[in-house]
Amino acid sequence: MSERLSPDLEALLAAERRAPDPPAAVRDRVWTRVEAGIVAGAAAGMAAGEASAASASASAGVLGSKLWALVGVAAIGGGVFVATRPSAPHAPQPAVVAAAPEVSAPVAVRPASPSPAVEAPAVAAPASEAPASAEAPAVAAPAPATAEAPVVAEAPRPAPPARAQAPRPAPTRAAPRREGDLAAERRLLDDARRAVAAGDAAAGLAALDRHARAHPRGHLTEERDALRIHALVRAGRLDDARAAAARFHARFPRSLLGPGVDAALARSAP
Amino acid sequence: MHEVADETTSERPALADVYAAHFGHVWHTLRRLGVQARDLEDVAHEVFLVVHRRLGDFDPSRSVRAWLTGIAYKVAADERRRARHRYEVLDDDPRPTEAPALATDAEAAARDARALVHQALEALHLEHRVVFVMHDLDGFTAQEIADALEIPLNTVYSRLRAARLRFENAVRKLRRRKDGR
Structure with a gap:
């Protein structure tokens, strides 16, 4: 749709776009409940025959790898991204039998499960996959206060997963071939990221060029373009970096990686 | 900083990543779709339970954010149907999550x-x-x-x-x- 809103309305919407994010405590509290709900709901979900654990975990890997790629780029960029680490795996475990009745008011009780489900302090990269990023500058965690506070236990009402089943499961669209492509893409970007983090910008740029040739319209083009800017900064090619950043912002105006790109440029400014 | 070496990394939970990256977006979406402040945590919680179940359907070539928004919309629509009688449409404070001071x-x-x-x-x-x-x-x-x-x-x-x-x-x-x- 081409016609735009009036400048006046656009200004209103711009204010709404800048609405502050929910407090970290809220984010942590809801996450605690989600974890509890998954465990509690596993039994019910399986009874209802709706949870396809196998397919969920299979493509969780695909999605996960894309997101980890994002995390890695952000780590190099100085940490604009916070990945909370859950303390327990999320595979549905039909272990807990939740029987508490639904209550309409939140009640402050301890979670039934002894697992505290508290996120570790924000880490910006998985230790196992992006070791190079360990040298990234201290993560600017937007939520320092929550690092180890044992999240105030909001009653993890044994979540009602069946109730929220509005969307009909669509047939799985992710072709297996894609997973292979994505993995290949991620390997190239991992190479690039390690090189850049180790200070070898030339090797990083070469890996990025390989990615661009092999996957011109890949899944990780956004990550590649962001990483290229970091590599150019490391290489001291600031004019190129700035030009690439302008293209990046034009192409991905709402990218999660945008702030990291800007921060890298800002740090490099004389 | 905690490392995750003690976890079995093959079982890395993607949901946590989605949550970490997009909780704020889901939150704002729910607010913008009219979920009342007092219900936001409950509804956001439900959204991510649905996300957990549907990760298997997600097509990684598409926008995660758009996909999440679609789920948030459906959950918000359900919530609205369920809770219609609770809503007082224009009287509720639309910005109670912000500090007034x-x-x-x-x-x-x-x-x-x-x-x-x-x-x-x-x-x-x-x-x-x-x-x-x-x-x-x-x-x-x-x-x-x-x-x-x-x-x-x-x-x-x-x-x-x-x-x-x-x-x-x-x-x-x-x-x-x-x-x-």
Whole structure:
């Protein structure tokens, strides 16, 4: 749709776009409940025959790898991204039998499960996959206060997963071939990221060029373009970096990686 | 800083990553779709339970954010149906999650603008509202919206047109009402 809103309305919407994010405590509290709900709901979900654990975990890997790629780029960029680490795996475990009745008011009780489900302090990269990023500058965690506070236990009402089943499961669209492509893409970007983090910008740029040739319209083009800017900064090619950043912002105006790109440029400014 | 070496990394939970990256977006989406402040945590919780179950359906070539928005919309629509009797449409404070203290003039003006946006959004049918929010606030393309909401592209355009008209009228009316006070 081409016609735009009036400048006046656009200004209103711009204010709404800048609405502050929910407090970290809220984010942590809801996450605690989600974890509890998954465990509690596993039994019910399986009874209802709706949870396809196998397919969920299979493509969780695909999605996960894309997101980890994002995390890695952000780590190099100085940490604009916070990945909370859950303390327990999320595979549905039909272990807990939740029987508490639904209550309409939140009640402050301890979670039934002894697992505290508290996120570790924000880490910006998985230790196992992006070791190079360990040298990234201290993560600017937007939520320092929550690092180890044992999240105030909001009653993890044994979540009602069946109730929220509005969307009909669509047939799985992710072709297996894609997973292979994505993995290949991620390997190239991992190479690039390690090189850049180790200070070898030339090797990083070469890996990025390989990615661009092999996957011109890949899944990780956004990550590649962001990483290229970091590599150019490391290489001291600031004019190129700035030009690439302008293209990046034009192409991905709402990218999660945008702030990291800007921060890298800002740090490099004389 | 904790490391995750003691975890079995092969079972890395993707949900945690999605949550970490997009909780804020889901939260704002729910607010913009009219979920009341007191219900936000409950509804956000439900959204991520659905996300957990549907990760297997996600097509990684598409926008995660748009996909999440589609899920948030469906959960919000359910919530609205369930809780309709609880809603007092225009009387609820539309910005209770923001700290009221020590606002500068600019902050106060921004808050007023956001409150006006939320009040005007209340004038929109939910299925129009979600298209408007996704397009004019989030900046998704019409095609992304069509995919996320599983509706035809033409429907996206027609709903967007209708939503903008209504939104504009609502803003005008709300301002008039305010000035007349």
